[in-house]
Amino acid sequence: MIGTDEQTIATLVYGGGLWYSWPLAPGVAGYVPQDQLPAAQKALWTYDAAKAKQMIIDAGYPNGFKMEIMVSSANATQVQLANALVPMWAKIGVTVTINIVDPAAAAVAFDQVTYKDGLLQNFTVVNPVTTMNIARAGNTAGSIYHSDGTDSEGALQENMYLDMSTTTDPIQRAAKLQKLSLAFMDDCGTIGFTNPYVLNCYWPWFKNYYGELDASYYNAMPMIMRGWIDPAVKKSLGK
Numbered sequence: 001m002i003g004t005d006e007q008t009i010a011t012l013v014y015g016g017g018l019w020y021s022w023p024l025a026p027g028v029a030g031y032v033p034q035d036q037l038p039a040a041q042k043a044l045w046t047y048d049a050a051k052a053k054q055m056i057i058d059a060g061y062p063n064g065f066k067m068e069i070m071v072s073s074a075n076a077t078q079v080q081l082a083n084a085l086v087p088m089w090a091k092i093g094v095t096v097t098i099n100i101v102d103p104a105a106a107a108v109a110f111d112q113v114t115y116k117d118g119l120l121q122n123f124t125v126v127n128p129v130t131t132m133n134i135a136r137a138g139n140t141a142g143s144i145y146h147s148d149g150t151d152s153e154g155a156l157q158e159n160m161y162l163d164m165s166t167t168t169d170p171i172q173r174a175a176k177l178q179k180l181s182l183a184f185m186d187d188c189g190t191i192g193f194t195n196p197y198v199l200n201c202y203w204p205w206f207k208n209y210y211g212e213l214d215a216s217y218y219n220a221m222p223m224i225m226r227g228w229i230d231p232a233v234k235k236s237l238g239k
Contacts, residue, residue, distance in 0.1 A: 001044045001045075003051075003089060003092035005047040006020065006047065006194070008088075009193055009194060010193075013084055013194065016197055017194040018195040021125060021192070021194075022185075022192020023128075023181050023184050023185065023190075023192060024177070024178075028126075029128065029170070030174045030177035031181075032178060037182075041182055041185045044185060044188060049092050053091070056094070057093070061093065067094060067095070067096060068096075068118070069085070069117065070106060071120050072100075072102070072106035072107075075120075075122075082098045086098070099116070106119070127215075128181075129165055129177075156183070157187065161180060164176035164180050200213065205229055205230045205233040206230075207228050208226055209226075
């Protein structure tokens, strides 16, 4: 992650956006601004190719290593992101092979953890409880769990998650979520990329809608169910 230039990716691949917004986005309870992160977590978001290369050598890979990234053919942005990582990671000794598969194969690999080394996926950051859940062993999005839960670090995160998710007091829950997000980040089982800007357009005759994109996990139904059409405005616009 230290050898990944998040800001450059945000510009080249997404045309801008929040390059630091994982696992929690700004505005979500527990979010810590990048400049206020503890030193260990701040280092993860500070691009340093020379340091990353030396870390790989120190880990026992003097000649670097090879890895495969699986990408769905249906997601052109992910393909572009994977292509951006190839030269970037080559600088730190990581040789990347991109495995582009059909969407069905990507979904199976995601759900059943059958990808080889890594894969690219989109995740919501609207619901922090959902976001934290993706790293837990045995969940339905098990493809990126950081641990099987049997090691000390995995067990610690599991206990932190259960404690946070069962806390009803919002102030206490936010503090626990912040602590969990820092542990999640430090574990570095996932590299979070850009939270891109989204152009959201809708007709003025669609009422009781205020621009929300999803309510939990890419779920737009709560907004759709509560929206209504103003026929007078629609008619005035010739629709």
